[in-house]
Each structure stands twice: as structure tokens, then as C-alpha cells.
Amino acid sequence: MSNxxxxxxxxxxxIKQTLKAGCDAAEAVFVSHDGVSASVRxxxxxxxxxxxxxxxxLRAFCGKRQTSLSTSDLSGKALKKLVSEAVQIAKVxxxxxxxxxxxxxxxxxxxxxxxxxxxxxxPPADDLKEMALRAEIAALEEKAITNSEGAGxxxxxxxxxxxxSKGFRGSYSSSSFxxxxxxxxxxxxxxxxxxxxxxxxxxxxxxxxxxxxxxxAERTVKRLNPRKIKTGPVPVIFSRRISAxxxxxxxxxxxxxxxxxxxxxxxxxxxGQVFSRGIRIIDxxxxxxxxxxxxxxAEGVAAEPLVMVRDGILQSWLLDAPSARELKLxxxxxxxxxxxxxxxxxxxxxxxxxxxxxxxxxxxxxxSVFLVTELIGMGVNLVTGDYSRGATGFWIEGGEIxxxxxxxxxxxxxxxxxxxxxxxxxxxxxxxxxxxxVLLGEMMVAGA
Numbered sequence: 001m002s003n004x005x006x007x008x009x010x011x012x013x014x015i016k017q018t019l020k021a022g023c024d025a026a027e028a029v030f031v032s033h034d035g036v037s038a039s040v041r042x043x044x045x046x047x048x049x050x051x052x053x054x055x056x057x058l059r060a061f062c063g064k065r066q067t068s069l070s071t072s073d074l075s076g077k078a079l080k081k082l083v084s085e086a087v088q089i090a091k092v093x094x095x096x097x098x099x100x101x102x103x104x105x106x107x108x109x110x111x112x113x114x115x116x117x118x119x120x121x122x123p124p125a126d127d128l129k130e131m132a133l134r135a136e137i138a139a140l141e142e143k144a145i146t147n148s149e150g151a152g153x154x155x156x157x158x159x160x161x162x163x164x165s166k167g168f169r170g171s172y173s174s175s176s177f178x179x180x181x182x183x184x185x186x187x188x189x190x191x192x193x194x195x196x197x198x199x200x201x202x203x204x205x206x207x208x209x210x211x212x213x214x215x216x217a218e219r220t221v222k223r224l225n226p227r228k229i230k231t232g233p234v235p236v237i238f239s240r241r242i243s244a245x246x247x248x249x250x251x252x253x254x255x256x257x258x259x260x261x262x263x264x265x266x267x268x269x270x271x272g273q274v275f276s277r278g279i280r281i282i283d284x285x286x287x288x289x290x291x292x293x294x295x296x297x298a299e300g301v302a303a304e305p306l307v308m309v310r311d312g313i314l315q316s317w318l319l320d321a322p323s324a325r326e327l328k329l330x331x332x333x334x335x336x337x338x339x340x341x342x343x344x345x346x347x348x349x350x351x352x353x354x355x356x357x358x359x360x361x362x363x364x365x366x367x368s369v370f371l372v373t374e375l376i377g378m379g380v381n382l383v384t385g386d387y388s389r390g391a392t393g394f395w396i397e398g399g400e401i402x403x404x405x406x407x408x409x410x411x412x413x414x415x416x417x418x419x420x421x422x423x424x425x426x427x428x429x430x431x432x433x434x435x436x437x438v439l440l441g442e443m444m445v446a447g448a
Contacts, residue, residue: 003170004070004161010074011056011163014083018060019165021087025061025101027164029339030054034207037154038128040136041423046150048125057339060086061100065093070339098322099342101299106331108302112295116288117174119202121155128153131209133184135181135311138213139213144185144221149193151181151213155203168300176291177203181213185220185235192223192404199431201289219373222394226404228447229395235369237362239393240426242375243352243435247281249414251347253435254308254316265385265415266314274314275418278355283318285333285348292348292432299343301333308350318345335402352435355423359437362424364399371396372410385414391445408447417443 011028018026034052036046056079057070067089071082084360135153159173180197196216198207238246257263266274277282284295285303296304299321307315317327320335320343336346363369376390388411395402420441427436 007161007171008163009168011161014056014058014079015079015163015165017083018058020086021083022111023060023062023087023090025165026086027059027101027162027168027200029337030161031056031158031339032323033156033158035154035156035180036122036125036128037152038125038132038277039128039131039150039152041148041150043133043136045129048129051156056082057337058082058086059342060090061341062087062090062425063418064095064097064099065090066096066099066342067093067340068340068342071096087412096322098325100321100325101164102168102301102321104332107166107168107300108296112170112172113286115286115290115293115295117172117201117290117293118157119175119177119204121175121177121203122157123155123203128155131179132181132254135179135207136215137214138210139181139183139217140213142185142214142217142221144224145183145217146187146191147184149182149184149195150317153179161301162296162298170296170300173293179206179209179212179392181216183216185217186224190224192220192226194220194223195412199291201291201293205289208283212399221405222401223392223406226392226406227395228407229370229405229445231446232444233442235366235367236444236445237369237371237396238438238440239371239373240358240359240424240428240435240437241373243438244431244433245375246414246417246421246438247350247352247433248437249380249382250281250418251318251350253385253414254314256319256327258382259317260323260326263383265383269314270317273312273419274415275312275421277307277312278310278425279309279421280353281309281351282307282353283334283347283350287349287429290349290429290432291417292350294348297333297343298335298337299331300329301335303333303348306332307414311325318347320345347433349429350433351427351429352423352438354425354427354436357422357424359424359426360399361398362422362437362439366396367398367438369396369439370394370405370408370410380414386392387414387417388416405410405447410443412440417441
């Protein structure tokens with residue numbers, strides 16, 4: 001019998017035990033993971049890690065009461081205790097009128113498209129160390145670099161098995177490879193730090209260590225000798241490196257749980273103009289080699305691409321089954337979960353499509369503008385949309401860098417920022433959430 005069959009037999013037995021002990025429904029998730037990472041600093045190995053293991057989660061339903069528990073102990077005694085505790089806790093948990101398993105046509109089939117999210121490559125620790133060393137060496141070749149915070153490389157693999165008492169059975173494997181380096185330029189109070197990284201599903205898709213190192217050094221040196229800018233309203237552009245943070249706030253604001261609770265500044269915005277015309281925002285769990293791609297969500301619902309914003313108009317919330325039931329809608333297949341927690345809505349490969357103007361063209365067209373390349377702090381209120389964060393970057397004149405900028409604060413409201421946003425044409429799929437460089441119009445900057 002294969003490992004796949006053995007694992008599903010284990011999950012099936014746990015579910016049967018849970019139902020026999022008095023619950024109406026149950027689901028079980030099994031996760032196995034493996035990986036290796038190596039980090040170096042100043043040409044010396046700092047550490048090698050090999051995180052690996054297995055864990056199991058069980059969610060039990062007694063009427064409209066539920067609980068979720070997990071364990072990494074797979075012995076017969078431990079699993080028997082897991083079932084007993086899950087049933088006992090579920091029976092005394094508060095009622096949740098919207099909880100329950102997905103069943104019927106909404107469940108994904110057993111046949112899945114090849115999303116190209118698993119690479120069997122497992123580079124040994126020595127190879128990872130060599131990759132990290134090469135990235136650091138390439139960065140330190142820049143004479144203005146005075147110190148290194150280190151470089152790291154690694155890989156990880158994960159396989160998920162999911163079974164429910166309502167007939168869903170599914171599994172998939174995924175992989176991840178990463179390489180990064182961070183360095184310092186300058187001396188004393190004039191030191192500046194920056195970094196570069198690459199994260200991919202396939203080893204062959206990683207940027208080369210030399211490219212990573214050179215880019216980290218280039219970014220760090222550009223930040224030397226910064227100045228503040230005068231306090232007041234100025235045009236602001238978010239570089240591609242940080243523009244995805246705005247989509248992160250947007251995904252939080254259209255999260256079904258927040259909408260159902262009435263705690264989002266966009267709670268009344270469905271089918272309204274939330275971005276400027278022409279803007280499209282998409283969530284695509286089926287994107288090949290996407291860092292958040294998956295064939296089904298954490299409730300067994302088939303994954304499908306979804307246009308969230310079309311021509312600037314909000315089309316959908318991000319919904320799991322409970323939030324969809326509360327809002328009297330249908331799940332959008334966006335359930336995520338931890339092993340010891342019920343599902344919650346979350347985006348997958350969430351991105352804003354390109355605009356028409358290149359990023360250099362946008363900088364030149366605006367004239368004088370604050371180009372933000374890094375954000376500091378978490379001053380974002382998704383109930384009101386108020387936005388205030390520390391920022392660093394560059395003051396741009398006529399499309400060229402006039403000088404670096406640091407120790408300033410930018411402030412506005414996400415409603416206005418979204419409505420005034422203009423995307424450039426430099427979208428790159430580097431993370432799970434991605435956006436091109438974006439012009440935000442005028443924001444209040446607190447500087448000198």
C-alpha cells in the first residue's frame with residue numbers, strides 16, 4: 001500500500017472515530033514538510049537547519065458547535081486522545097450558526113490541473129552554502145559596501161492531505177526555493193542597509209547569486225547621504241518593491257470575515273468604484289508556478305481565478321464558507337487554515353494588472369515626486385482606511401534621482417489612495433501578492 005493510501009486510511013479512521021464518539025461531521029488534515037537552509041556571513045558558515053516533520057489537524061462538529069485541535073504525535077495513544085478531546089470540547093463550545101463542512105457540487109474533483117508547484121530538486125547543504133557565499137561575495141565586491149548582515153539559501157517541500165466526512169479527499173505537494181543577502185554601506189551614523197532576494201517554486205527559476213548580490217549592493221549604495229524633504233502635500237509613487245503592500249491592505253478590507261462583522265472601510269463598496277477606471281485586480285490560485293497556487297482551498301472547494309476589481313469596480317469579496325453563509329452568498333474558494341484553527345478567508349496569487357505607462361516614463365512625467373522604496377511601521381486602520389507609515393526612498397526631479405530620503409512619514413486614507421492610484425507597466429510576479437509601480441497622487445509627507 002502506498003504512503004498516500006496509508007495517510008488517507010489514517011485520516012479516515014480518525015474521522016470514523018470522531019463520528020462514532022458522538023459528532024455529526026469531521027475533517028482531518030495531514031501535513032508533512034522537509035527542507036534545508038544555510039546562512040553565511042563574512043564568508044563563514046553561520047548555521048545549517050533541517051526543519052522536517054509531520055502534523056495532523058482534526059476539526060469536529062457537534063451540531064453547530066465545533067473545535068479544531070492538532071498534534072505532531074502520531075502514536076495510537078495520542079491520536080485516540082486527540083479524538084476524545086476534540087469531541088468533548090466540540091460538545092461544549094459556543095454555537096456558530098455559520099460553521100459546517102462544504103458538500104456537493106462545490107467540492108473539487110480528484111483530478112487537478114498541473115500547476116507546476118512542485119520541484120523534486122533537493123540541493124544539499126554544501127550547495128546552498130555555496131549559493132549564499134556567492135551572493136555575499138558579489139555584494140561585497142562593491143567598494144562602498146562596508147559590512148554584511150549575511151546571506152542565506154534554502155529549499156522546502158510540503159505535502160497536504162485533506163479528508164472530510166462529506167466526501168472530499170484531496171492532496172497536493174509544493175516546493176519553495178529561496179536566496180537572499182543584506183548588506184550595509186557607510187560608516188557610523190551614516191550607515192545604510194538594504195537587501196535583495198528571490199523566492200520561486202522551481203530551483204531553476206531562482207535569480208543567480210551574483211545578480212542577487214549586485215542588486216543588494218546597488219540598492220544599499222544608492223541610499224547613502226539621505227536628506228529629509230519639506231513637510232507638506234507631495235506626489236508619491238510606490239515602487240514595485242512595496243506597491244503590493246497596498247493590495248495586502250485591500251485584500252484585508254474585502255475579507256469576508258471583516259465584511260460580515262462590519263469592520264472594513266469598504267463594507268458598503270460592493271459594485272462601487274473603489275479604484276480608478278481601467279484597473280483590474282485578479283486572484284488566481286491556478287497560476288502556474290505561483291507562490292500561492294493550489295488546486296483546492298482549505299475546505300475542499302475547487303480553486304478558480306476570480307476578477308476582484310474590473311474597470312475599478314469591486315466585483316467580489318474574498319469568502320470562505322462561514323463568511324459566505326453569514327453574508328447569504330456562495331464561497332469564492334478562498335478558505336485558508338492552520339491545523340488547529342477553523343478556516344478563514346485569504347487571497348492566493350493576488351495581483352494588479354499593468355497600466356500603460358512605464359515606470360521611468362511615469363517618474364519623468366510627474367516631474368518632482370517622492371519615490372517610496374521602503375515602508376516602516378504598521379499604521380494602517382482597516383476600519384477607517386486611515387494610513388500613516390514611516391517611509392524611505394528618493395526625491396525624483398525630471399525622472400532622475402535628486403537625493404535619497406529617509407525619516408519621513410506619509411499619511412492619507414486608503415479610499416483616496418485607491419481611487420487616485422495609477423499603475424505603471426512593470427508588474428513582476430515575485431511574491432504571492434504583486435503589483436506594478438503605482439502613482440498615488442498627492443499625500444501628506446511629514447519631514448523637515
